[in-house]
Amino acid sequence: MLLFWFYTVWIPLLTVFDRALSSYSEDQCSWKGSGLSQQPGSVEQISLHCAEGSLDWLYPKGALRLTLSPRLPSTVVGPGGNRHSGSGHITACVKPAESFHGAQLYLERDGILELLVGDRPESQRPPRVRCFSRHPGERVALFLQATPHQDISRRIAAFRYELRGVWNARLSLDSDPVNSEGACRPCNDTEILMAVCTSDFVVRGNIRSVVENQDLQVSMIKVSATRVFRQKYALFSGAGRLTKAGEIRTLLECGVRNGAGSFLFTGRVHFGEAWLGCAPRYKDFQRAYSLAKEARQIPCELASD
Structure with missing residues (x-):
């Protein structure tokens, strides 16, 4: 029944x-x-x-x-x-x-x-x-x-x-070959300048620490941002007037280590998470930007220091 x-x-x-x-x-x-x-x-x-x-x-x-x-x-x-x-x-x-x-x-x-x-x-x-x-x-x-x-x-x-659209491999994240191929290769000057124009976030900052997650096969880069040029969503935030905190992910196989100095971090937002693209030292970005500006070959303007 x-x-x-x-x-x-x-x-x-x-x-x-x-x-x-x-x-x-x-x-x-x-x-x-x-x-x-x-x-x-x-x-x-x-x-x-x-x-x-x-x-x-x-x-x-x-x-x-x-x-x-x-x-x-x-x-x-x-x-x-x-x-x-x-x-x-x-x-x-x-x-x-x-x-x-x-x-x-x-x-x-x-x-x-x-x-x-x-x-x-x-x-x-x-x-x-x-x-x-x-x-x-x-x-x-x-x-x-x-x-x-x-x-x-x-x-x-x-x-x-x-x-x-055409998604550079370094801006993605999975172990699938479509994503990992070339993801760890350093960016040349042209790629750095294009990343500044097309990335979901462009941030100047310092690395506070790097935490490795073996399960996810990713490295979590803890960043203190001294200047946020652009960001999609509130990736870098905080109560501090001069600095903001955020986290950027990259493939564990890239072997990212903690390093002193100021960097320019760029990359994509993927399912709400920031993934690393090009990350030159800030002085190297300034050099590349100045040379391209003198040659009138900069793809976009950035209000650098």
Whole structure:
């Protein structure tokens, strides 16, 4: 009798709730829904149109196919800020939630599936950020396949995503080859000047300490910022009038060490975290900037000391 009540009363109520819950965000950056109303073997088609957002799939059942069609600004789509002059490459990264369970996430590239995130046992470490590139003319989508479980009530497959244009490897973060290649190589003068113009943060400061995280395979650089030229979000803050504090991440394999002196830190914000790009000593930046200014070859102005 109890089982009959569950299927005739509770399941229909859950299905109605599920249909009401399944929705896009107003700006079409994110989607939230559940698999309770999906038919076995069905694939729900989803399309999102932002450079960053999220997906939350409750009670995974069946499959989802997610197409990312971002309305990226022209400045991040191709070199030189020209939407049509660039190579058309887009770098995308997904960051699974620590509680990601109940589904497997695949990259679908020209009809071929590549596993990005598996359905892991709860005892395993949280899944890592995964990145990939889309080349011109390629058809790319994300495919989520629910895995069978007797109890789906505690299963949620959720992740955040970010997309950018041609994304320099040194400004990314995963162990995936698309990100780590060349990430530890020092910047030349041209790269330093371009980083000043295009980075999410440009900060002059000193290294207070470097903390290594073996689990994440990253180094956390604790920075005292004496001047914040630009920052996306409140990365460097504090009550002090002259200095602000912040943290910048880089790959552990780069072997960053504590060093005396003033540096110019540049880089990208990735899922709310600051990741190191070019970081010359401030005097080296001043030299490169002065030479380029004299030759009238500076890509942008910076109010340096």
